Every structure is written in structure tokens, then in C-alpha cells.
Amino acid sequence: MNEPASSAKTLGRIARIVDGKKDLIRLSLQACAHCALCADSCFKFRQSGRDPTCTPSFKAIHSIGRIWQKRGRLTEAEYEGIRELIWDKCVLCMRCACPVGISIPSLIALARSACRERGVWRRHTTRRNA
Amino acid sequence: MTFRTGWVLAGTIALALVTGSSAYAQKTDAQSSASRKVDTQASASEQSDAQSSASRADALSTASSNPDAVASASRKSAGFVFFELYDFVAGPLLIAACLIFAAGFAWRIGVLSRISRPVRAGPPPSATARAARNAAKADDAFLMGGMSPIGRLRFRARRWIRGTVFSTSPTMGIVSLVFHVGLFLVPLLLPAHSVLLRQSVGFGLPTLPDPLMDRLTLVLLAIGAFFLVRRIVFPRVRALTTIRDYLVILLVAAPFLTAYAAYHQWLDYRTVVVVHMLTGEVLIAAIPFTKLAHMPFLVFSRFFLSAERSWRPADRRW
Numbered sequence: 102m103n104e105p106a107s108s109a110k111t112l113g114r115i116a117r118i119v120d121g122k123k124d125l126i127r128l129s130l131q132a133c134a135h136c137a138l139c140a141d142s143c144f145k146f147r148q149s150g151r152d153p154t155c156t157p158s159f160k161a162i163h164s165i166g167r168i169w170q171k172r173g174r175l176t177e178a179e180y181e182g183i184r185e186l187i188w189d190k191c192v193l194c195m196r197c198a199c200p201v202g203i204s205i206p207s208l209i210a211l212a213r214s215a216c217r218e219r220g221v222w223r224r225h226t227t228r229r230n231a
Numbered sequence: 232m233t234f235r236t237g238w239v240l241a242g243t244i245a246l247a248l249v250t251g252s253s254a255y256a257q258k259t260d261a262q263s264s265a266s267r268k269v270d271t272q273a274s275a276s277e278q279s280d281a282q283s284s285a286s287r288a289d290a291l292s293t294a295s296s297n298p299d300a301v302a303s304a305s306r307k308s309a310g311f312v313f314f315e316l317y318d319f320v321a322g323p324l325l326i327a328a329c330l331i332f333a334a335g336f337a338w339r340i341g342v343l344s345r346i347s348r349p350v351r352a353g354p355p356p357s358a359t360a361r362a363a364r365n366a367a368k369a370d371d372a373f374l375m376g377g378m379s380p381i382g383r384l385r386f387r388a389r390r391w392i393r394g395t396v397f398s399t400s401p402t403m404g405i406v407s408l409v410f411h412v413g414l415f416l417v418p419l420l421l422p423a424h425s426v427l428l429r430q431s432v433g434f435g436l437p438t439l440p441d442p443l444m445d446r447l448t449l450v451l452l453a454i455g456a457f458f459l460v461r462r463i464v465f466p467r468v469r470a471l472t473t474i475r476d477y478l479v480i481l482l483v484a485a486p487f488l489t490a491y492a493a494y495h496q497w498l499d500y501r502t503v504v505v506v507h508m509l510t511g512e513v514l515i516a517a518i519p520f521t522k523l524a525h526m527p528f529l530v531f532s533r534f535f536l537s538a539e540r541s542w543r544p545a546d547r548r549w
Contacts, residue, residue: 132528135471141399153470202532
């Protein structure tokens with residue numbers, strides 16, 4: 102990349118992405134009852150020995166929720182954590198079922214868009230399976 | 232919160248306070264004149280037991296012709312501050328809470344309809360899709376043919392709950408259903424609330440017997456405790472939990488806890504009732520602005536969002 106990852110231009114693009122959907126993000130995050138009933142609909146959750154960080158709502162809150170709160174001003178390590186949450190722990194199979202009706206896949210897809218602007222994306226050889 | 236929304240909210244709160252305080256002023260007038268009558272009757276009977284009812288009526292009329300003295304006397308009584316607070320909580324604060332709830336609810340639904348779009352009319356289902364659906368129906372009919380009537384009912388129920396929260400987490404599904412139904416049923420169908428409603432607006436709602444309501448309140452409190460324990464014990468729920476989640480559980484439980492205490496005359500009844508009304512009003516007003524906003528969200532997603540399990544009209548999408 103020609104420009105540093107945390108430049109004002111990058112931050113502006115991330116802000117544009119999250120601002121375009123700010124009502125959806127804010128309302129979804131506020132309406133989430135934190136009931137964790139979506140966990141059992143996630144095959145990643147069930148296959149990972151019920152890893153609590155694989156709960157769909159956890160993935161959404163700790164990816165797009167953080168990006169939205171800080172407007173993309175997160176550290177490298179935080180983006181790395183988000184990358185693991187929304188690429189390694191989610192395949193966007195869209196099977197997560199929220200009893201309230203929150204569209205978790207669209208939130209995670211939005212987080213992916215924001216992360217791509219920052220140069221954070223899917224790594225096919227992660228440290229874990231390299 | 233956008234600029235415009237902030238103004239709408241501020242306006243609603245101002246309107247609520249104005250409406251409420253005018254109602255409050257009228258009510259305190261009525262209240263003080265009523266208490267004046269009670270005071271004069273009491274003092275009249277204290278003065279002399281032998282006095283006839285006619286002279287008592289005289290005392291009443293002279294007292295009402297000289298209200299300032301009686302009002303100052305009643306202001307000295309210990310219960311005055313309590314009656315002030317009671318009237319304020321029962322009158323303007325209730326109106327304000329309901330108005331804030333209504334405005335917040337409308338705001339949430341407005342935002343939801345703004346960020347969703349109407350569904351485009353899709354093509355009619357293809358012949359293959361229709362054939363598959365008919366085959367599935369025929370399969371079900373064949374299976375049900377060999378069942379007893381009760382077996383058929385169970386089969387239908389299983390088909391109906393398949394893929395819902397009742398099949399993935401049956402305990403939480405049932406407990407949560409009972410809890411949410413109870414949250415609306417108990418306050419609305421309580422005989423005591425119906426009496427108050429009839430006194431203030433002239434009509435009441437159908438009621439269920441008091442002992443049943445008493446037990447239902449206990450059930451609701453027990454389920455609240457279950458939610459709390461679940462939040463602490465299960466790692467997947469604990470990972471999502473913030474301090475707000477505990478506060479919301481407390482907020483929802485508080486009116487029911489105080490209601491139970493008031494019904495059983497625990498502690499000082501009048502204080503408990505005021506706390507009961509206060510917490511109930513805070514709860515009502517907080518619904519659109521806390522995570523209890525899942526209430527308007529659920530109304531929208533269940534009725535207006537086109538999805539597998541939504542009900543009519545279901546003509547919108549994200």
C-alpha cells in the first residue's frame with residue numbers, strides 16, 4: 102500500500118462505510134439483548150468446543166461495534182483480533198438466527214468492508230494452521 | 232441521536248411535564264379540598280360526640296368558607312410530603328413516562344422503516360419449487376396417516392418449532408416465553424390496577440384473580456433470578472455481559488419485587504407503593520432507549536420484515 106494504514110484518508114473511508122449504515126449498526130447493537138441464543142445456530146461455535154468468542158453476537162459486537170465506537174481508530178493488535186473474529190471464526194454462512202431479528206451477517210459483512218479499507222483481510226495461512 | 236430526534240425528544244419531555252403539572256395542579260386542588268373535608272369531619276367529631284349531624288354540616292360549611300386556616304393545618308400534618316410525592320408519581324410522572332415511551336417507540340419504528348426498504352416483487356415460485364413443496368406436504372401427510380391423533384399433534388408441533396429457539400434451546404425458549412408473556416399479562420390484568428384505572432379514566436380491563444397474580448409474580452421473579460444466574464454461569468453469555476445487563480435485570484425486576492412487597496404489606500406500605508410506581512415508570516420510559524429496545528425491534532422484525540418466520544404484512548427488507 103502506498104499510504105500508511107492509519108492515515109486520515111483510510112480513516113475517512115472507514116468512517117464513510119460505518120456512517121452509511123450508522124442507524125442499522127446503532128439500533129442493532131442497542132436492541133441486542135445479549136441473550137446468546139444465537140450461539141447454538143453457529144456451526145463454528147458448536148465445532149470449536151463452545152468457544153464463547155464464536156457466538157455470533159460476540160463477533161458482531163466486538164468487530165463492528167468497536168469500529169463504530171472508535172470510528173476505525175483502533176490499534177494494529179485490535180484489528181488483528183477483529184480479523185480473527187470475522188474471518189477465522191465466521192464464514193458468513195448466514196445461518197445465525199437471532200430471536201429478536203437482528204441481521205448479524207450484515208453487521209459482520211460491514212465490519213469486513215471496514216477492515217479491508219484498513220488493509221486487514223482474510224489470511225489463508227494463519228499462524229494457527231500454517 | 233440525530234439533531235432532529237433530539238429536538239423531538241426534548242419537546243416530548245417538555246410537553247409531558249407541562250401536561251403532567253397542569254393535571255397535577257388540578258389534582259392537588261381536589262386532593263386538598265378532600266383532605267380538608269376529612270380533617271373538618273374528624274375535628275368536628277373530636278369536639279363533641281353529642282353534636283348533631285346538622286351542626287357537623289355547619290362546621291363543614293364554615294371550614295370550607297375559610298379554607299386557608301384548614302389548608303395550613305393540613306400542611307403541618309406529617310403525611311403531607313408523602314401525599315405530594317404520591318400524587319406527583321401517580322399523576323404527571325406516569326403521564327410523562329407513557330409519553331416518553333410512546334415517542335421513543337415511534338422514533339425507533341421510524342428509524343427502522345427508514346433503514347429498511349420495500350420488498351421487490353419476486354417471480355412466482357417455479358414449477359420445481361411448487362413440486363418440492365407438494366412432495367414435502369405429501370410426505371408429512373403419509374407419516375401422519377399412521378399416527379394417533381395425539382401423535383399427529385406432536386408431529387405438527389415439532390414441524391412448527393423446527394429451526395426456532397424452542398428446538399435449539401428449549402429451556403430458554405419456554406422460560407423466556409413465559410417471562411415475556413407474564414411481563415405484560417400481570418400488570419395489565421391485575422385487579423388492583425384495574426380498580427385504579429376505573430377510578431382515573433372510568434374503565435378497567437378484565438382481571439385475573441389476585442392469588443394467581445401473586446404466584447405469577449413469584450414465577451417472574453424466579454425467572455429473573457434464572458436469567459441472572461445464566462448470565463453469570465454460562466461462558467457464552469458471560470462473554471457478552473456488561474454492567475448494563477445486570478442493571479436492566481434489576482430495572483425489570485424492581486417493579487415486580489416492590490409489587491410483591493406491597494401486596495404482602497412488607498415494610499412501610501406507602502413507601503413501597505411509591506417506589507413501585509417510580510420504578511415502573513422508569514422501566515416504561517427506559518424501554519426504547521436501553522437494550523429493552525428489542526421490544527420495538529421485535530415488533531418490526533416479526534411483522535414487517537420479510538423473513539422465514541415473520542407474520543403479516545412482512546413486506547420490507549434491510
